[in-house]
Each structure stands twice: as structure tokens, then as C-alpha cells.
Amino acid sequence: MTHERRIEMYPLKSRVLEVAEIERVTPRMIRVHLEGPDFEGLQSDGFADHVKLWFPNEDGDHVLPVVEGDRCLNFRAEGVVFRDYTVRHLDHDARRLTIDFVAHDHGPAGRWATNAAKGDRLGVLGPRGTAHITGEFDYHVLLVDETALPAAARYVEELPEDATVRAFFEVADADEEQLVRTPKDAEITWLHRGDAEPGSTDLLLRAFEALELPEGDGFVYAAGEAGTLKPIRRLLKERGFVRNETCEVDGYWRRGTANLDHHEDDDE
Incomplete structure (x- = not known):
């Protein structure tokens, strides 16, 4: 059987979601459920789809993604802190995005997840697209x-x-x-x-x-x-x-x- 990789692109949009629920799946794995009104257009059809999560920086500032057309304009702006994370689950009916974090203290994402509380905000960019293997x-x-x-x-x-x-x-x-x-x-x-x-x-x-x-x-x-x-x-x-x-x-x-x-x- 012939197989090939097909890429499907999604419109690029930035959004801000809030922590709705936090689970400690294992001692080192934290599951964070994000919700919010800014959910329209969020799509994930592939297991390896990922989003860029934009975190508060060490100064307490929170630079969020700025999108114009089909480009993010401020990836390299001062104070920007983002990391790529896989979409663990996307529930369109509940309007809920679920992300699993490895808990550790040597990176901004792990530290944020360890201390996350209901109502905390994250900037979310993507997913940009998904890859399908045919057959x-x-x-x-x-x-x-x-x-x-x-x-x-x-x-x-x-x-x-x-x-x-x-x-x-x-x-x-x-x-x-x-x-x-x-x-x-x-x-x-x-x-x-x-x-x-x-x-x-x-x-x-x-x-x-x-x-x-x-x-x-x-x-x-x-x-x-x-x-x-x-x-x-x-x-x-x-x-x-x-x-x-x-x-x-x-x-x-x-x-x-x-x-x-x-x-x-x-x-x-």
C-alpha cells in the first residue's frame, strides 16, 4: 500500500484562554484544561498537533501573540516567553483545550504549570496545521x-x-x-x-x-x-x-x- 504525508494548514489566530481545571496525572505530569470565550476556530485533527503557549515572563509581564494576516509579528519581541506543546485533547462541545506538562523547575513552562491556578491566563497560538499519513x-x-x-x-x-x-x-x-x-x-x-x-x-x-x-x-x-x-x-x-x-x-x-x-x- 502506498502512503504519503499530507499537510493541512489552518488559519493562524492568537487567543487568550484561562485555566479552568488542573489535574496531577502523576507526580511529574500536570494536566491543565484551558477554556474561554476566545475559542472560535481552534482546530486540531492530528495527534502531533501543537500550539505555542505564551507565558508570563520573570518580570511579571505577559506578552501575548500579535497576528496580522497570516503572520505572528512579535515572536522576537522583548519579554516574549513561549514554548511548543502538544494538544492532548480538544473538546469542541465543552470549548476546552487540554495540555499535559512535565513538572520541573528549570524552565518557564514547567514552573508555570507547577504553580498554575484557576483563572490564570495563557496566550495560545495555533495549531498552525496538521499532518496526515494516508492509507x-x-x-x-x-x-x-x-x-x-x-x-x-x-x-x-x-x-x-x-x-x-x-x-x-x-x-x-x-x-x-x-x-x-x-x-x-x-x-x-x-x-x-x-x-x-x-x-x-x-x-x-x-x-x-x-x-x-x-x-x-x-x-x-x-x-x-x-x-x-x-x-x-x-x-x-x-x-x-x-x-x-x-x-x-x-x-x-x-x-x-x-x-x-x-x-x-x-x-x-
Whole structure:
């Protein structure tokens, strides 16, 4: 079967939403539900769709996105603080956008989520568009760390009930395992890195090396720390997977790099 990646673009619009509810999904994962009257036109049809969230800066100022036509004019303005986050869920009926944050104190987004309260405001820009892989697959393999877990969980939850799934999720420890709704033929393996630093292990690579692929035509989604994904890219190529047709590899972050642009081409 022939597969190809098709991009659907959405009109660019900025909006301001407010925190309606906060959940502590695990000790290190915070789920924030955002609502507000400025919801018209918000769209997300793909599991990897992301928004740019604009946070208050350290001085207490809150620079919000300014859009003119189809361009944001103030990405590089003084005092701007934004980060890319996956849309965990979008409920049009409830007019609610849900984002999962990894709780930590070494970045503005993690600090904001840790201290978020009902009524707090965020600027929201996007999603700018979505990517669709055409055609059907006999099985699905996911290899992600916790930064890409919201996208991977959404991917699994939106699959048909008869889908075949082999998923490997790297997290710190057993406390970070979370409930994910799965099809009947789904196997989720939680990989615990223990005291190792995030982005420093080869757990996902070793899991993929040991995996006996199911029969048929499959799709692989791998995402997380950019450096750990390079050997996975090579192994995907060796196993016959084709970028943007039967696999997608997304470097969500890179150790030592702040606010990585994960649209950058990370091929060797």
C-alpha cells in the first residue's frame, strides 16, 4: 500500500484562554484544561498537533501573540516567553483545550504549570496545521519519552478498537505510569530510567532492537530527546521504514538546548 504525508494548514489566530481545571496525572505530569470565550476556530485533527503557549515572563509581564494576516509579528519581541506543546485533547462541545506538562523547575513552562491556578491566563497560538499519513496500517509502534507521551497517548486512544499497537514509553519510574485507553490488541511497555538523567539512556533503542515486528505494513512514531533518536532513525531505515510515509521521528527537545525548534531537520 502506498502512503504519503499530507499537510493541512489552518488559519493562524492568537487567543487568550484561562485555566479552568488542573489535574496531577502523576507526580511529574500536570494536566491543565484551558477554556474561554476566545475559542472560535481552534482546530486540531492530528495527534502531533501543537500550539505555542505564551507565558508570563520573570518580570511579571505577559506578552501575548500579535497576528496580522497570516503572520505572528512579535515572536522576537522583548519579554516574549513561549514554548511548543502538544494538544492532548480538544473538546469542541465543552470549548476546552487540554495540555499535559512535565513538572520541573528549570524552565518557564514547567514552573508555570507547577504553580498554575484557576483563572490564570495563557496566550495560545495555533495549531498552525496538521499532518496526515494516508492509507491504513496493520500495526503501530510508538517509542517516546515523557515529553512526547501526550502525543503518543492521543495517538493510541484515537486508533480503531481493532488496531494492533506495540508502545514503549520511557519515564522516570513506576509512579510515572499513567492510564492510557488502548485498543484490544495493544501492548504498552513502560521503561523506567531510574536515576539516569532524562535524554541520557538508550532504553527506547534497545526496546526497538528487541521488538519482533508484527506481520504486515506498519507505522512507527518515535519522539523525545533529539540525540537519542539518531540511532533509532538509522535502525528504522535498516528495517525498511520510510520517513513521512511509514515512520515519523520528532526531536521534541535536545539536552543543553532551550526551546528547541523541533521542525529543524535533524537528519545526519
